[in-house]
Structures are given as structure tokens and as C-alpha cells.
Amino acid sequence: MGSMIMPPRFIAQQLSHPKGLLGRVVGYLMNKHNAKMNAFVVEQLELTATDRVLDIGFGGGAALPALLARAGFVGGVDRSRDMVEAARARFACNVASGQAAFREGTVEALPFEGAAFGKVCTVNTVYFWHSLDAGFAEIHRVLAPGGRVVVGFLPKQHMDRMQMPPDIFTPRATEDVTTAITRAGFSRVSIERPQPSTVWNVVVASR
């Protein structure tokens, strides 16, 4: 995702909170770069046509076409107003038909009612959360009992090598994520990867 012409700090800021025209370019690049992790996360959701699914921090919308193709309703939350506006424009037909709703907001205060979803996913966002406990408590709130959460991220040992600015990125160890999910009240917590050699983790848990 790096570039020779953009300073690393600027790229980190855009990944954390994409803004403006360059934010849209970064959103496009994120989609390309994160396609495999997003596809695997969607697979782990085990969606059916009646599911209501929420994508938190959807960014450039890498997972959204697959979610819309499989689920009855797709909610999206992102703290970037520009990403929300771009998703509303790109998926205007789905919004108009009532199949999708994209809202500006944060994982720490999700703009949806309790038990509104059966599935929740979030990909490459945990580094930016102010608090894993607050985020997973909110995910627990918006999930109906028996619901499933799927979290994709690059764990700390790999993120550390990328030397992202620590005031923007908080690298998350796998056990930090699994412990916080368990503390929030989730059960059947597992770590999934498409191949044993895959460097990223997808944590799956039940409400």
C-alpha cells in the first residue's frame, strides 16, 4: 500500500481516516490490497439471504459488493464522511431499495439499535480503535443473541515491521483481540486463516 511519492505519515493518516480526493484514491488502493482478507472474512460470515450484516470501517468498500450479493441487508459504518458519501453514491440503488444503509460513526458508538444485526465484520480497523473493550462491547450490543462477529487484521509482529506512526496505528497482538472479544461476552472464539502461512488473522466469535 506504500508509495515512493507520498510520505509514510500521510499514508498512515489516510488509512486511519481517508479524506478528500486522495482519500478516495487510498480507498481504491485499500480495496486492491485488502481483497483477499476481505474475501476470506466474507466467507467466514457464512451469510444467508435473510442475514442482516454490518461492516464496520468499510473504507473503500472492499467487502461491500460480496456482502450485498449474499445478505438481505447490509449496514455500513465508517468514521470518514467521505467514505460514507462514496459508498452511498456507489451503492445508491441498494440504499434506495432499502437493502443498504451507510452511516458516519465509530465502532465505539455504533449508530444502530441493539440486536439490529445477525452478523458483523470489520477488516483492518482494530489498529485505529480507541479501545478494543469499547468496540467489542458495542459490537456485542448491536448483535442479536447467537450472532457472529468476524475480525480481520494483521497482527502486531507483522505490523511492527511496517513501522507505522504509533500515534496513528496501535498494533494489536492476536491475544489482545481474542481476550477483548471474550471479555465482551463472546464465546467460541477461534482464529482462522486460509493457509497456515497466511500472515493475517481472522478472529471469529459468537454472541
Ligand SMILES: C[S@@+](CC[C@H](N)C(=O)[O-])C[C@H]1O[C@@H](n2cnc3c(N)ncnc32)[C@H](O)[C@@H]1O
Ligand atoms: C485501513 S481502512 C480499511 C477499509 C476496509 N475495511 C478494507 O479492508 O479495505 C480503515 C477504515 O476504518 C475506518 N475507521 C478507523 N477507525 C474507525 C473507528 N474507530 N470506527 C469506525 N471506522 C473507523 C477508517 O475511516 C477507514 O475507512
